[in-house]
Amino acid sequence: MSVLVINLLPPDVLREQEHRGKLSLINKISVSVLVLLTFFISVTVALRVAQSSELSKTTDNFAYAQEKISTLKDKEEQLVILKQRLSMMQSLIGTDSKKKALFNLILYLTPLNTQITDLSIDKKGTIALSFSTDSLSNVDKLIGDLGSKEKNSDLIAKIELDSFSSGRNGLYYTTLKITPK
């Protein structure tokens, strides 16, 4: 059986009650928002204070580490200078290895019964070689060996015959100009 509800209060009063209810809700929400904001503000302030302390500590650590490195400055400078010098040495050492190798190569390839009279290597590494021998085959052999990549260790780029003559003594005099690679 349904229940009939009759409200005997006048409509004005009912409207007034409803209105007050809404206002009360709005006020409660406003207060909650203010409380929340106050909470956020306190959290923010607390975080900033803690962070400030951490920043100060980290700055001190960094300054301490810098000071520690400063006390070791001399040792580090020694290492830097040493490294620079080694690098320079590496660029200088061995720049003459080709000249020495060519000098030794020519002596090594010179056949028996062949007399080198003059051997000079200039600053660019160009070689002037004068030799005498009693056999044309020795001349041929020496020039051939100097020109062979296998025998000259790929050190020689060009061989030019500057002069060739034979003497009354039966000897052949040859002058070569050798250009290195």
Add this chain to the structure above:
Amino acid sequence: MIDKQLKELYNHYKTIMWPICTSVASVTILIFLIIPQLLSYLNVRGQISGLQTRADSLEAKAQDLQQMDEQKVTQDFQSAFTVLPVDPEIPSALVALQALAAQSGLKVGNTTYASGQRTPGKNSFTLNLTVTGSITGMRSFLMSLQSAIRIFQVDAISARFTKNNTLEAEITIAVYYDPSTNVKWSVEEEVPKFSSKEEELLTLLNQQVDNANQKIKAQEASYSAVPMGKLNLFD
């Protein structure tokens, strides 16, 4: 009259004034206080992190430097400056060359000096050496220049050979030195590390300097064995 009007206005709007004021205050606090502070917090957090990283790398660098063998570093340093000195040190270079020639069985004739180039990284002077001896001696001399106490680089060779397998040669040798000792030092730069080739070179340099020093000591010892002057001043 104005009071009455104000009172009417207040009575009309009093119900919504509190929510409006609260909303305005909340938005103002949010925009001008909370958000800037949070952004500032995040910014400073980044700075702290960067600073801590730098401090850690400096600590590691300090540890590396402290762990290094100071004696070895000093020895390497001295060897490097012996082989590539700051000044030309011409007399010592000449003595070293003549000693190498003599050890290889060559006789040293004339020696002349010529000032060389002065480009950064390639400062040098030139010594022209006239030597006579065997071909083997000459080869040995050229090889010994590699392990000498200075950096000797052969610029030119002019040799005249005789029938009995001997030669007379004029050798032009460039001798290097390096006057630069300035270093741009920075706290936060890494400690220099040596490659394996550089370590090998250092070992070689130390050996060369040790050998040269031993020879000098042996020579000095031989000089001291020879009595100098009168033993009794009143004889």
